[in-house]
Amino acid sequence: MNGFVHRHPVWTLLVVLAAALVLWALIAPWPDGMEAVFGRKRIFLNAVFNGITLGALYFLVASGFTLIFGLMKNVNLAHGSLYLLGGYLGYEVAEATGLWLGAFVVVFVAVGLLGILLQFFVFRRMEGEDLRQTLVTIGISIVLADVMLWIWGGQSYQILTPEWLSGPVRLPLVTGMRGEGELVYLTFPAVRIAILVASIALGVLMWLALNRTRIGMLIRAGVDDRDMLAASGVRVQYVFVMVFAFGAGLAGMAGIVGGTFQSIVAGEDMRFLLASLVVVIVGGMGSILGAALGAVLIGLAEQLGSVYAPTYSVVLTFLIMALVLAFRPQGLLGR
Amino acid sequence: MKLKLICTVAALAILAPAAAMAADTIKIGLMAPQEGVFTEPGNDGIRGFKLALNKYNGEINGKKIEWVLGPTDATPDTASRIARKLIEQDKVDFIIGPLSGSEGIALRDYAKTIPEKTIINSASGALETTYVDPAPNFFRFHPDGAQWGYGLGSYVVNEKGWKRVATIAADYSFGYTNFMGFAVDFCKAGGEIVEKFWLPLGSGDFASIIAALPDDVDAIYLGVGGTDAINFLNQYEQAGGDTNIIGGTIMVDQTVLTARGRAKEMLVGTPSSGPQADDWEDAGWQAYVKDYQETFPENERFPSPSLFATNYYGATLAAMMALDKIGGEFDEGQKNFHAALAGLEFDTPNGHIKLDDNRQAIGSIFITEVVEEADGGLHNTFKAKVDDVNQTLGMSKEEFDKIGLPSRDTPDCAALQPG
Numbered sequence: 001m002n003g004f005v006h007r008h009p010v011w012t013l014l015v016v017l018a019a020a021l022v023l024w025a026l027i028a029p030w031p032d033g034m035e036a037v038f039g040r041k042r043i044f045l046n047a048v049f050n051g052i053t054l055g056a057l058y059f060l061v062a063s064g065f066t067l068i069f070g071l072m073k074n075v076n077l078a079h080g081s082l083y084l085l086g087g088y089l090g091y092e093v094a095e096a097t098g099l100w101l102g103a104f105v106v107v108f109v110a111v112g113l114l115g116i117l118l119q120f121f122v123f124r125r126m127e128g129e130d131l132r133q134t135l136v137t138i139g140i141s142i143v144l145a146d147v148m149l150w151i152w153g154g155q156s157y158q159i160l161t162p163e164w165l166s167g168p169v170r171l172p173l174v175t176g177m178r179g180e181g182e183l184v185y186l187t188f189p190a191v192r193i194a195i196l197v198a199s200i201a202l203g204v205l206m207w208l209a210l211n212r213t214r215i216g217m218l219i220r221a222g223v224d225d226r227d228m229l230a231a232s233g234v235r236v237q238y239v240f241v242m243v244f245a246f247g248a249g250l251a252g253m254a255g256i257v258g259g260t261f262q263s264i265v266a267g268e269d270m271r272f273l274l275a276s277l278v279v280v281i282v283g284g285m286g287s288i289l290g291a292a293l294g295a296v297l298i299g300l301a302e303q304l305g306s307v308y309a310p311t312y313s314v315v316l317t318f319l320i321m322a323l324v325l326a327f328r329p330q331g332l333l334g335r
Numbered sequence: 336m337k338l339k340l341i342c343t344v345a346a347l348a349i350l351a352p353a354a355a356m357a358a359d360t361i362k363i364g365l366m367a368p369q370e371g372v373f374t375e376p377g378n379d380g381i382r383g384f385k386l387a388l389n390k391y392n393g394e395i396n397g398k399k400i401e402w403v404l405g406p407t408d409a410t411p412d413t414a415s416r417i418a419r420k421l422i423e424q425d426k427v428d429f430i431i432g433p434l435s436g437s438e439g440i441a442l443r444d445y446a447k448t449i450p451e452k453t454i455i456n457s458a459s460g461a462l463e464t465t466y467v468d469p470a471p472n473f474f475r476f477h478p479d480g481a482q483w484g485y486g487l488g489s490y491v492v493n494e495k496g497w498k499r500v501a502t503i504a505a506d507y508s509f510g511y512t513n514f515m516g517f518a519v520d521f522c523k524a525g526g527e528i529v530e531k532f533w534l535p536l537g538s539g540d541f542a543s544i545i546a547a548l549p550d551d552v553d554a555i556y557l558g559v560g561g562t563d564a565i566n567f568l569n570q571y572e573q574a575g576g577d578t579n580i581i582g583g584t585i586m587v588d589q590t591v592l593t594a595r596g597r598a599k600e601m602l603v604g605t606p607s608s609g610p611q612a613d614d615w616e617d618a619g620w621q622a623y624v625k626d627y628q629e630t631f632p633e634n635e636r637f638p639s640p641s642l643f644a645t646n647y648y649g650a651t652l653a654a655m656m657a658l659d660k661i662g663g664e665f666d667e668g669q670k671n672f673h674a675a676l677a678g679l680e681f682d683t684p685n686g687h688i689k690l691d692d693n694r695q696a697i698g699s700i701f702i703t704e705v706v707e708e709a710d711g712g713l714h715n716t717f718k719a720k721v722d723d724v725n726q727t728l729g730m731s732k733e734e735f736d737k738i739g740l741p742s743r744d745t746p747d748c749a750a751l752q753p754g
Contacts, residue, residue, distance in 0.1 A: 040547075042546060043543070043546055043547040046542065046543055046546030046547070047543040047546070047547075050540065050542040050543045050546070051543075053542075054540050054542075091595070153375075154374040154375035154378060155375055155590070155593060155594055155595065156561075156562045156565045156594045156595070156596075157594070157595045157596065158565060158569055158594065158595060158596025158597070158598055159596070160596060160597055161573065166572075166573065167573070167575055168573070168574055168575035187574070187575060188574075189542070189570070189573035189574050189575075190573075191573055192542070192573070261540075261542075261569065261570065261573065262539050262540060262566045262569070262570075263562055263565045263566050263569060263594070263596070263598075265562045265565075266370075266374055267370055267371050267374065267562075271539065302540065303540065303542070303543045304543070306534070306535075306540075306541070306543050306544055307543045307544065307547055310506065310532070310533050310534070310535065311506075311533075313535060314535050
């Protein structure tokens, strides 16, 4: 860090200036000229924050997806069903016990177990057969979707936000000034902030686990060269089962998050499968950091699009995907 | 040899149903969404269809009524494909469907390619379907989306005193159409629309739009339905929103009122308009609701029929009455069936229906308000009823055409305001 400052004083100054500018834009009220370009600050800030929270949700779904792909080269097209199942189970648990946080634990374990079953009974038997895996996972997703429709019906479920997270909170970010210099602060739903913080924490933990622990080392080795890892005496199947369970559990937890600030209904499985596919394609297959980047990009595109260009907001997501595929087909952080 | 045998059996199995389908049955193709945001409305539509069929014990003049379900996903291209499949492959005599606005426009165009058959619209409410270049074999026995919105605007201005509103509505034909009915009436009564937002169908996350809503309005008009409506209310509550809400027709439907969760409670006190009021005291309506509740077990239906059930019911009833009139015998090109349908004038559970020259219903519109029942459930309570609302919303065709067809920018509120 110090070395960088000494070697590139001009660059450092520019970076510091840019950071200060961004900070100022976030905290201080905007002058009229800027409001004219970006619209009211409240709207812009809200769209940015919402985009990042939506990105956090996408990250939760897509990180499991990308991990499973990176390690097992297995495109699990039933991933959306795990999301939906997690949402329904989370609703039932939260309804029965009144514990929102408790639901996360139960769902993580339950959906993780289903992941173990899937890996043990299905995917282990068709390793390396891409086409077969793809077809089988599509089949599983259709069966699961119908079973869930049978159990929970077609109406939408909404998981109640716990008392301590309901309603909005005031953030120390000024969005404007009322008549006599009274500052107006940004209000933002508390539950979204909680989800955002939790996702960032989870992302950091995952990064640490992957890069600083022995298991993480095994997983990274498996991503690079599975056969060599197996040859060096590691019980590679155990690693696979574990990663699959973890990825499935994450998708299940994402279901609770989605059910809390959106809703859970038949058909969401496909929406989130598509979202995680897009995120993973943009970010790079198999990369956790890529999933985070892709998720935030897509989330921002959707939210900013919905405010500034509602007609094209749907196209925007796919435009980003097309651009990435055209110029960097392996994804932004893919190898 | 064995393979050959199996093939023959299989071929016979495929051909057999076709052979059995002689002229002693009438075959109906029923279209309803079975995936996506309109799944549940689609299922309730099917319930309405079955109710009407039961009234005739499933037969006309000794001819058995058979029906085939054409599952759609509420998009126009699927609707056309499914309709073609029903006509060409299943060889149905006529189609009852579709449910959603853009599907209806697609089927109007498809109807022109099959003049020998008939399409009876079940619930899709786009104005253009029967107003612009209508197909002679396409019938709609319920008011369209613009008609459903009529009467609400003057009600909120005069009764509630809400004069400045921001509007959020679904960005597709039904959204525009239903909004137009509200806006024409609202602006004529002196209301002002401060800002309009259009939401793409199924967008899921509306938080940014919610943040962009202006503060200084008396109410917001919400013209979204199904899952979108639930998500919107949920996020509106989380963002701390507390403005009055005016509901578009599908905003306060049973599909939304029965969703699990707290978000719908925001709807209590919301005025809305549409083709029905859940607790209307009319004997015909009460009998229909009772029939609905008794026919289907409690966990497989809504507490009371949704407007989709009612519209499918009305469409099917019309089809059965017309079939009855012609004794179940179609003549060349179904001309007698078309004439019988066009001549119908009858009482549906939700008011008296007759058709105009475009084969579009002129019917009753109900103004309702959402109230909470003792057991915590929500329903729409009857407030007022406007009879004989026609497709041009009580204006002459010239006046109506001057406003233009519903779109994001039409109607122009300022042009309609008095003075």
